[in-house]
Amino acid sequence: MAADNGRTKAKRRAGIFGAVVGVAAAGLAAGIAAERAIVRRSKRGVGDIYAEERFGALPYDETCTVTTADGTDIHVEIVEPADGVEIDAGFITGVAAGPAEPTIVFVHGFCLDMGTFHFQRSELTRRGDYRMVFYDQPGHGRSGRLESGEYELPALGETLRAVIDETVPEGPLVLVGHSMGGMTIMALAELYPEMFERRVAGAVLIATSGGLVEQAKFGLPTIISRFGSPLLPLVNNATRLTGGVIDRARTAASDLAWLLTRRYGFGTTRPSPALVSYVEKMNSGTTAETVARYLRTLYTHARYPALATLRETPTLVIVGDKDMITPVAHSEEILRRLPDAEFIKIADSGHVVMLEHADEVNAVLIDFLGKLER
Template structure:
C-alpha cells in the first residue's frame, strides 16, 4: 500500500485551510449583509410610519354587528359569520362578502362602514382564516370553499335575492360556486362583484419580479405544499421575528401608492401574519391550479362588476381584462395606483363603483 508523505499532506492542509477561510469570509459577508438589510428595513419602516396618517385612529377589526353565528361546512369546519341588518334598503336582498387569501372579513372594513344600514350584509371568515376553524388534515380546495359559501347563504339568506362580492380568493370561491350550482345563479343571484381576482393562470404571475427570478417559484411549490409541522413552525417563528420585513413586503405587494397609510399597511400585515404557514401551505395547490374561465358562463345571466387596481402584483389587471372578455356585458372599473387591496387603499373609488352597482341591481 502506498504511504502518504509529509510533503503531500502539507499542500492538502493549506488547501483545506484556504477553503475554510473562504467559507468563513462568505459567511461573514452574508451575516453582515443580513444585519445591514435588517437595519435598513427598520429605518425604512420607521420613516414610513412617521408620516401623517389619516387612519391612525381607525377602529380596524373592531366594527360591531347585529348578529354573530357559527355555520358548519359539510366537512365539519366551523365558519365565523357576522350579519348586519338593513334599515333603509330592500328587505329581500342580501349582500354576501367573501374575503381573500391570508386575510379575513376585515378586508371589507370600509365597505361595511359605507353600506351599513343600507343593505342587509353578511361577512364571514374563510376556513383557516380569522375566527373560523381549520381542517384537521388534507388540503383546502376551492370546491370546499364553495361548499362553505353555499352553507353561509343557506344559513343567513335561505330565500330572496343575493349579491356576491368576492375579493381575490373570495372571487375564485364565487366562481367555484357558479361551477357547482348554476341554478342558484340563474334563480337567486342578482349580481356579482369581483374585486382583484383571477379566473386562472396564477402560476404564471411574476409578482413584479424579473422572469429569471420568478421562474424559480415552480420548483418551490411542492416544497411548500409538503412542508412538515416542524418546518412551518420555524417559518411562523421567522415571520414573527422579522415583523419590519413583513410590514415592508405587505406594503410592496398589497398597495399601489408610494406612501400608503401606515396604519392601513399594519392592519393588512396583521391579517397576513395571523394566517399560519401551515394553512398557507395547504392552500397553495388549489390556488395555483385554479382554472375557471369556462365556469364564468354561469355569470352571463347576472350583472357583473369587475374592479382591479392598475398596479396589482398578485392578481394583475390582465386577469380582470380576461374575465371581462369572457363576460361581454360586465363592467370593468380600473383603480389608478391601486394594489391588491385596492378596496382598502382606495376605498372611496371602490365604494362608489360598488354603491352604483348595488343600486342598479337592487
C-alpha cells in the first residue's frame, strides 16, 4: 500500500511538472506564433555567410577517451601545433624550464558540446601556434552519461582535472570556459588552487557566472525559470516518467526550438540561420534527462570564493551586451572580485558570443594569449 501511495504521489508530482511545462510551452507558442510562418524562409538564409560552413567537422591530431573516477567516459580531441612550434614542459611559475607555449583547454557550456569553439579552433589551428584540447562535458556530445544521481559542479571540476592529467600531464595551461564551462573552471580552482599557482598561465571566462543563479535563466524560457526553483525537487521523477515524451515533443517542435535558440542565444536581429541551426542542433542533442540532472547544480552554483584563487592568474572576461542567459551583471560581479581582469563587452551579441562574433572574440583571445608570452 505504501509503495502504491508513493507511486501515486510521484505520478501526481510528474503531472504537476508536466502541466507547468505545458502551460509554459503554450504561452511561448502563442507569443511567437506570428514568427513561425517565416521560420523556413529564415532558414534558407539568402546571403548567409555560414551557409557552406562545415560545422562539427574540424580535424584533430589525436582523439582519446578519458574515464573519470565515477566511470563516465569523456570524449577528447587534441590539436597539435604546426611543425616547428615547440611545446616546453616547463612551468610558468615555480621551477621553470624556459619560455613555454601553453596548452589551451576549452570547456563548453550547458546543452552544447566542444563545437561551441568551432571558430576559435579553426583560427588557432590555422595559425598553428598552440596545442589545444577539447572535450565534451558529461552527458553532452559524444561523452557518456552519469550512471546515476545528478551532475554536480565539483564533479565537473574533477572531470576537467582528469582530462588535464591525461592529456597535459605537465607544462603551462590556459583554460577557456564558456557559460557552465566557466563555472567548471571555478570548480577546479576551488578543488585544486595549487594548479593555478603553478600551472595555469591564464583563464578566459566567456558569458559565465560566479553565483547570481537566481537571476540566471541558463537558456530556459522566462516562465520556466520563474517556476524552476520550487519545481527542481520534482524534476528527476518527472523526467523518469516523461523524459522520452519531452524529447519527442522537442523534436516535433523543431521550428519552435529554432526560434527560441535565435531569441535566447543571439543578440543580433538577423543572425546567420546556419549558425542558429548549428546551436539548436547542439541543444537538441542533449536529452531531457541530462537537462533535468544538471538543473539543480546550476541553480545552486555559488563559486565566488573560488575566484580568489584566480586573483594572481591573468584573466580575460568576455560577455555579449545582449546576453539574456548570463547577462552582463554576472560578468561585472566576477570583475568585482577580479579587478585586474581584462574585460571585453561585445556589442550586439548574445550568449553564444564566440560563435556570433567570432572574429572579435578571436582577436581578443589571440591578443590575450600573446600577452601571456611577454
